[in-house]
Every structure is written in C-alpha cells, then in structure tokens.
Amino acid sequence: MLEMTAVENVVYQRPQALTDAPTHYCPGCTHGIAHRLIAEVLEELNLTERTIGVASVGCSVFAYHYINTDFVEAAHGRAPAMATGIKRLVPQAMVFTYQGDGDLASIGMTEIVHAAARGENITVIFINNANYGMTGGQLAPTTLLGQKTTSSPNGRNAAQHGYPIRVAEMLATLEGAAYVVRRSLHDPTNIRKAKKAIRTAFEVQKHGLGFSLVELLSTCSVNWGLTPTEALHWLAENMIPYYPLGDYKVAPAVAATLNV
Amino acid sequence: MARELWKGNEAIAEAAVRAGLEAYFGYPITPQNEILEWMSRRLPELGRVFVQAEAELAAINMVYGAACTGARVMTSSSSPGISLMMEGLSYIAGTEVPVVLVNVMRGGPGLGNIAPSQGDYNQICKGGGHGDYHPIVLAPASVQEAVDLMPLAFDLAEKYLTIACVLLDGSLGQMMEPVELPPMRPLQRKEYPWAVGIAEGRARRVLTSIYLEPLDEEQVNLRLLERWRTIQANEVRYKEYYLDDAEVVVVGFGTAGRVALSAVRLARQQGIRAGLFRPVTVSPYPYARLAEIARRARAFLVVEMNAGQMLEDVRLAVNGRVPVEFYGRLGGVVPFPDEILQEIKRVARGGLKADDDPLERWMARLEMRR
Numbered sequence A: 001m002l003e004m005t006a007v008e009n010v011v012y013q014r015p016q017a018l019t020d021a022p023t024h025y026c027p028g029c030t031h032g033i034a035h036r037l038i039a040e041v042l043e044e045l046n047l048t049e050r051t052i053g054v055a056s057v058g059c060s061v062f063a064y065h066y067i068n069t070d071f072v073e074a075a076h077g078r079a080p081a082m083a084t085g086i087k088r089l090v091p092q093a094m095v096f097t098y099q100g101d102g103d104l105a106s107i108g109m110t111e112i113v114h115a116a117a118r119g120e121n122i123t124v125i126f127i128n129n130a131n132y133g134m135t136g137g138q139l140a141p142t143t144l145l146g147q148k149t150t151s152s153p154n155g156r157n158a159a160q161h162g163y164p165i166r167v168a169e170m171l172a173t174l175e176g177a178a179y180v181v182r183r184s185l186h187d188p189t190n191i192r193k194a195k196k197a198i199r200t201a202f203e204v205q206k207h208g209l210g211f212s213l214v215e216l217l218s219t220c221s222v223n224w225g226l227t228p229t230e231a232l233h234w235l236a237e238n239m240i241p242y243y244p245l246g247d248y249k250v251a252p253a254v255a256a257t258l259n260v
Numbered sequence B: 001m002a003r004e005l006w007k008g009n010e011a012i013a014e015a016a017v018r019a020g021l022e023a024y025f026g027y028p029i030t031p032q033n034e035i036l037e038w039m040s041r042r043l044p045e046l047g048r049v050f051v052q053a054e055a056e057l058a059a060i061n062m063v064y065g066a067a068c069t070g071a072r073v074m075t076s077s078s079s080p081g082i083s084l085m086m087e088g089l090s091y092i093a094g095t096e097v098p099v100v101l102v103n104v105m106r107g108g109p110g111l112g113n114i115a116p117s118q119g120d121y122n123q124i125c126k127g128g129g130h131g132d133y134h135p136i137v138l139a140p141a142s143v144q145e146a147v148d149l150m151p152l153a154f155d156l157a158e159k160y161l162t163i164a165c166v167l168l169d170g171s172l173g174q175m176m177e178p179v180e181l182p183p184m185r186p187l188q189r190k191e192y193p194w195a196v197g198i199a200e201g202r203a204r205r206v207l208t209s210i211y212l213e214p215l216d217e218e219q220v221n222l223r224l225l226e227r228w229r230t231i232q233a234n235e236v237r238y239k240e241y242y243l244d245d246a247e248v249v250v251v252g253f254g255t256a257g258r259v260a261l262s263a264v265r266l267a268r269q270q271g272i273r274a275g276l277f278r279p280v281t282v283s284p285y286p287y288a289r290l291a292e293i294a295r296r297a298r299a300f301l302v303v304e305m306n307a308g309q310m311l312e313d314v315r316l317a318v319n320g321r322v323p324v325e326f327y328g329r330l331g332g333v334v335p336f337p338d339e340i341l342q343e344i345k346r347v348a349r350g351g352l353k354a355d356d357d358p359l360e361r362w363m364a365r366l367e368m369r370r
Helices: A031-044 A059-068 A077-087 A101-107 A109-117 A165-170 A188-206 A228-243 A254-257 B009-017 B032-047 B058-066 B080-093 B123-126 B145-159 B168-172 B215-232 B254-269 B286-293 B309-318 B337-348 B360-368
Strands: A051-055 A072-074 A092-102 A123-128 A177-184 A211-217 A244-250 B004-005 B023-026 B049-052 B071-078 B099-105 B136-138 B163-169 B174-178 B236-243 B248-251 B274-279 B281-283 B299-304 B324-328
Touching: A031 A059, A031 A092, A031 A123, A031 A188, A051 A059, A059 A072, A059 A092, A059 B009, A072 B123, A077 A092, A077 B049, A077 B168, A092 A101, A092 A188, A101 A109, A101 A123, A101 A165, A101 B123, A109 A123, A109 A177, A109 A211, A109 B058, A109 B168, A109 B248, A109 B360, A123 A165, A123 A188, A123 B248, A165 A177, A165 A244, A165 A254, A165 B236, A177 A228, A177 A254, A188 B215, A211 A228, A211 B099, A211 B123, A244 B174, B004 B009, B004 B145, B004 B324, B009 B071, B009 B099, B009 B168, B009 B337, B023 B032, B023 B058, B023 B168, B058 B071, B058 B099, B071 B080, B080 B099, B080 B123, B080 B286, B099 B145, B099 B168, B123 B163, B123 B281, B123 B309, B136 B360, B145 B163, B163 B168, B163 B286, B168 B254, B248 B254, B248 B286, B248 B337, B254 B274, B254 B299, B254 B324, B254 B337, B274 B286, B286 B309, B299 B360, B309 B324, B309 B360, B324 B360
Parallel strands: A051 A072, A051 A092, A092 A123, A123 A211, A177 A211, B023 B049, B023 B071, B071 B099, B099 B163, B136 B163, B248 B274, B248 B299, B299 B324
Antiparallel strands: A177 A244, B004 B174, B136 B281, B236 B274
16 A cells, blocks of 8 residues: 655755745845744744844834844934844843844944943844945945945045954954954855854843844845856955954953853 | 932932832943942842943943833933933833933033033933934933932833933032932833743744834834824923912923022012013923913013023923023023023113024124123
8 A cells, every 4th residue: 555645744944033025135136045044043942922123224123023022123323222122121031133244344344343341232234245235335344454345435445444343353442342243145154154153143132241243244136237156256365365264352351151 | 308408419419219219221421420329339238230332332222222121220320421321312212111211411513621511401302312212302401300200200201102311511510509309119110012032822023123024114103193192182391470460480400490590589579560471391391381371471581501402392381472581501501590580680671672583683792791
C-alpha cells in the first residue's frame, strides 16, 4: 500500500513580528533583510509584545509599517533622545531605534553620542549605506572618498568634503557603550552573523547591561547606479575595507553575562 | 498649608512635582536654571525620572518620547533654548500628545541677554514650530499664580492632547515671594488608548506625525483646528481690575500687567478712572471679553516688555472702536509704574485718534524723548 498523504513541512515563513505589508523599499535594498532579522530576533526572544521601536527619518521612516511592534516616529536624528524618554518611563519594555547614516551620523550625531555616553539601555540598529537614500542619493557622512553622489558629482574628496566617519569605532570609545559591532548584509554568511549580533544587542538591553549598537553595512543599488548584484559586490569591495567588520566594544559585563 | 518664601523657578518646579510630574528633561540656560536644578534633586529622591539632556533639541525629544508613553512630563527653558525646541514642539503637536513647557523669557533676539523680557509672545502664541497648530499659553504675573497654573497646565495639556506653555519672564523666575504650594498629588499614569508601552493583550500602537497623503493630513489639521475652537470656547482666562467704571483700560500680561496694576492704582489715587485687563491665557486670547470692554471704554493702553506683540491681538479685539495706545520697554528693561502712569494720564486727557498706528505714535514719542 502506498501512503497517499503528503506531509507538509513549513521550513520558512514570515515571522509574526513582521506585518504582511509589501515594503516600499527599492529592488535590491537590504532594509528588508535588516527588518526581517530584527523581527526574527524579537520573535525568538519572545519580545514582540514588549518592544517599542523608534523609526527615524530617511528610507526607514515607515519601518513601523513592517515591524509589528509598538512604534513611534522621531524627528530627523532625534531617535536616540526619543528612545531615552520612552525607556526611562517604561524600563520594562525593549526600546530600539532604527536609523540610517544621514540620520544617525550627521544630523543626529549629538543624540547618538550622548545616548551612548549615558549608557542608555537601548538598542540601535544603524544602517550604513554610504549615502542619503530617501532624498535621492546625496553625500552622507559615511560616503567613501571618491564615491560619486548627487551632491558630490565629482566624487567625495577630502579637501572639500572631509572624511567619512566610522561610527562603530567612534562610539566604542565611550565608557557607556556596552556592545558596539559592525556587520554586513551582503551575503548569507554575513547576514547570519548580523542576526546573531542583533540578538546579542537585544539581550544586552534585556539584561540591563547598557547601550548596544549594531552597524549594518547595506546597499542602495538605485542611488549607487548599480544592479542589486553589483551593489552587493561593490559593498564587499569598497565599504568593508574602510568599514571593517568586527566587534568594537564588548564590555566585560556583556562578555561575562552573554558569553560573547 | 502655610505661606513660605520661595524663589519663582523653584516654586514652579515644586508645584509641577506636586502636580504628579513623572519625568523632567532639560538643559541649563539662564534665567531658568533653578527649575532644572530643583528637578535634579527632587525627582530622583522621589524615584521619578530626571535627565539633563545634551541640548534643548534632545531635551524636547526626550519629552516627546516620554509623552508617548502617557506619562506626565515637562521641560523648561528660556528664549534661545525654546527656539531650539520648536522642531520637537511641532512634532509633539502633530502627534497629539500632551506636554507642558515652561518658558522663562529673556532679552533677544539672538543671544540677547538674561534680563526679563516678553519678546517671545508671538513665537509661542502664534504656533512656534512649523505647521498649523496652537499651543495653550498661560501667563502668570506672580510666583503664586505661576504655582497655581502648573497643575492647570498639565490638566489642560492632557484634556486636549496639546502643548501647554507657562510663559513668564526672568524677573518672575528669579524673584522670591510668599507662596502657598499645593498638596502632593499621588502619581497616577493615565491609561490612554494611544500610549505606547507593553502591548501584551492589545493591538500594537503607532504614534507619528507623518501623513503622506494630503487628504489624511488635512483631516489631522481639521481635527487640530476643531480642538482649538473648543479650547477657545472653554479655556479663556483673564483677570480684571477696576474695570467697572474704567475709561482708560490698560492691557498687559505677566510682569508688565503686574507693574501696570501699580500704575492703575496710582492713577485711581489721582482721580483717573483707569482699570487693568490682564489676560491669563494669552493663547487662547480673550478677544470676546476685550471686545465687550471696548464698547464702554474710552481708550486702551497696551503695556508690554516687547515691541508691541500682544498689541496686535488687542487691536484685533478692539477693532477700531476706540483709540489703542502702546507703551513698551524692550531688551530686558522692566517699566516702572511711574512711566506707565504718565502714559495713563496722557491717554486720559483724550484727543487720540482710533484709526492710525499706535506703534508709530509710540516711536514718535520716543524720538521726542531722546
């Protein structure tokens, strides 16, 4: 007798922490991957209903359409300040900001530095795609030397524009920062490593260990003028040499508690 | 409770604490530092939240975040700091969360000075940040009145999901007066159906001020306008002194109103039928009541510590019915009662026209004095 029943085995599905809304992101953009990693982590840690997100200004302004938690929408650059206000009033909640490089490293540099310096017990997901995506691809504080953007048409040069900022390295110098790492979203291996870092960052907050930040090197194929695949290669070949991946700050308490 | 001698800024801070303030976020700036300093001692000892922010920009956005949790929150600053907060205030207005703000005004524009001024009237009363909204603005004229207005500011902000600003100047912040403080209210975080927090057992909540679809934004604008009309209808407050038979009606708010009251009393001693109208809510402005008074007054004299900002509102209310005159001191100068008395006497002599520009006449008189 032949067994006629087909056994369905779900191996991959949308995490409940993601809504089923189609995203507005461009083809090839890695925001969707970053969103999904956050959602998977929140679900695995059973934190979806205990988390408040703070969206920022930029392409991720509508992050709250996709990540299925309580959310607020901050002014440009001010997400860490807003997150501070929320976390201090609802310390039992997990509070995270989701910020791009223009938002965090340019207009919001003050807020991010001081949130880290205070050891504010929040988690920051920092998307570094080396340009202002939402406004059409202008020069960002993270734009690489020589990189052409709509506001550096001849390429970034140090004499005119100064140098790109390495955020993770800089914030790691602050005593209040507990966990500061850089990962990349350009291939499956690195995506897995990014997810692990995001998970650690939320665990740092859960254990009250202080400020955590995961910088994610990301692509912006449309504004870079590349195909999605070319953009992934461009990231690996150009961004990683200037923005090396790695753990820039793992405070002793984090290492001891989480075995990082 | 017995009356005690309190410094204005500290009394305001303690009144807020007793009104159930859960969290304060601020940044040092003269002449309001004592509010921040008082909070830095008081709130931690009560187990409440105090954060000295890295700037006014951050302070107002911390307040914004905290307000989104439904907590009773406030910040305070002085003129240049309030300018920095305008961005956050606009977002707060657009998100429709309640926030209390204290502005202890100083001389401006720019860095100006740290002396008492009323130069920020237009900035806060006419909206402040970008977009279409109105904050409620309360203008005390004494330390006691400031103390009394603090719980009201919280109640109004929460009732209407709006910004309530207590607007005073450096002299009120710095002076000491006998005051009676209210009893300590217990902390009680309200259960708002919009507040973010722990979402267990309920649908998730999103608070934002972005409405990309213009028709949606228009609905928000209309909702804010309707709420403002309700506030205008229900929350106008003012004080009247000697107005029953007054021929010369002096109008002043805050410290200018208080000094003007001394001048009105001096005028009464000299047989001049003068009175004082002092708006307590400078936003919503008591237009209707002033228009009523204009039906029986002979002339108005507006006294301000600015270049005639509230003057425009008085002229709007009086609507050309009788002459409106102006007397101002600027740049952090507080007028003496004698100066205002001379103006009252001049207005009482009559012979003024209702149809030309009071600012121009005032500036012409200044020229003569120089």
